[in-house]
Amino acid sequence: MSEGTHIEGLWAVIPAGGSGTRLWPLSRRASPKFLHDLTGSGRSLLRMTWDRLSPLVEDRFLVVTGAAHEDAVRSQLPMLRRDDVVAEPSPRDSMPAIGLAAAILERRDPEAILGSFAADHVITDVAAFHAVVAEAAAAARTGELVTIGIEPTHAATGFGYIKQGSGLDIEGAPHAHRVLEFVEKPDPESARRYVESGEYRWNAGMFVAGATTLLELLAEHHPDLVDNLRIIASDPRRMQDLWPSLRKIAIDHAVAEPAAAAGRVAVVPASIGWDDIGDFASLATILGRGKARSLEVITGVDDIVAVDSTGIVAADSGRAVAIVGLDDIVVIDTADALLVTTKERAQDVKRVVDELTGRGLTELT
Incomplete structure (x- = not known):
């Protein structure tokens, strides 16, 4: 681990869910894409995610995955402790998963900064990624909900977009800007306008925030969800009876969009060689970079x-x-x-x- 890379107080949360239906028949419900080596690196996407985060957080990890995948996750990441893997009884989308991680971390470390990074993304410029996360953590310590906005390379219609506002004067985060709004996946003409304007970034679903800050923002619109997540965090035996009743909702809709409308979200722009391997066309692009x-x-x-x-x-x-x-x-x-x-x-x-x-x-x- 290189000196200066470690970020004090940052916990890496890895939501490891989904079935990657656009990568069928390689990726399936029983063996989703994050468990596979799709890039020829000799490592699964999950292991690659752990590898690039570990210099930042050392052993401060929390992986949230489906109960059906718990054994595979533990097998691929044997260095994790027993309570570093949380198994969801059923899929409830990203907010309950990340919210439960926040509730658990809040109990472990009241000052914890949570960084949520999906298990199935590819990032080729790891040094740039580390620098961006360091800025995001610095901004999060001021009470911001921070997202990492990917510099668009083309007018993609398969991603949501983040509209970037004015710069923020935050020590340690010189590139942080206010988020004006989150935009759903656009039509081709709108995507073209977004990219040409220079004001928009791709939404990669990466968020950094204080664990308590995230729960407080969620409680503004979904107080019952926060109450139940905190109950589960304090007594994991309640998972089975409470989890099925939790609202199925994505973090973008539950927290990011309303918080952005209230002027409480920051974005750190990033050019890190990111791809979510959304389908075989994007995978072919990753494998063929630099080739005819x-x-x-x-x-x-x-x-x-x-x-x-x-x-x-x-x-x-x-x-x-x-x-x-x-x-x-x-x-x-x-x-x-x-x-x-x-x-x-x-x-x-x-x-x-x-x-x-x-x-x-x-x-x-």
């Missing part, structure tokens, strides 16, 4: 024969996969499912999962 058009292989290189073809392919079935004369193809071959599409239609893979679910074929999802 090519065929990117996720797994099964010895089983793949490609002739004059580009795109992305994975072979996990044990049989040979041959691709001839196709551009921007996506081929994912597993033991029980085969996906063939194009990078252009990668976002629509989720519709396959919806169709299979509708047919009752949940064992494939």
Whole structure:
């Protein structure tokens, strides 16, 4: 760990949930994308997340995951203590998960600064990421709810946006700005205007705040949720009976949007090589950075024969996969499912999962 990287009082919260339906059939409910090595690094996305956060927080981690994935998380992160992993009985979206982490940390350390970072994102410039988190923590110590706003590289319609206001005079956070509003995923023309204006950042869902500050902001609109989260934090035996009654809501809607409207959210702009691997097209871009058009292989290189073809392919079935004369193809071959599409239609893979679910074929999802 490099000297000066550690951030005193910062706790890393890693929400490890979701099923990554746009990465089916590699990612499934029983084995979501954060448990997989999708980048060829030899590490899962979850382990990569731990690796880049540990210099900042040392052993101050809290991973919130589904009960079905608890054993896999512990297996991939054996360095975590027993009470560093919290298992949700059922998915309730991001606010209950992060809110419970805040309630637990509030009891452990009343001065705790919580940094929430998803388990399934890719960040290539780790040094820049560390610098941005340090600024965010400094701003959070002044009572701000802080988000990290990714510098947009193109007019993406798959991300929400953050409108950036004037700069804030915060010691240790020279690049922090006021957030004017959070904007839902836009249409292509609106996305183009946002990027051209220079006033907007992508919303990557990364938040830094005092644990108590976050709960106080949440209590302004959802006091019952905060009460129940604090009860669970004080007596984990109450998880089973209280958790199903918690409102299913995202942190953006529960806290970030109303707090921004009240002028209580700051953003630290970041250029850190970020991607959320939302589909196979974005994964192909990550794997192919700096290369000419090519065929990117996720797994099964010895089983793949490609002739004059580009795109992305994975072979996990044990049989040979041959691709001839196709551009921007996506081929994912597993033991029980085969996906063939194009990078252009990668976002629509989720519709396959919806169709299979509708047919009752949940064992494939």
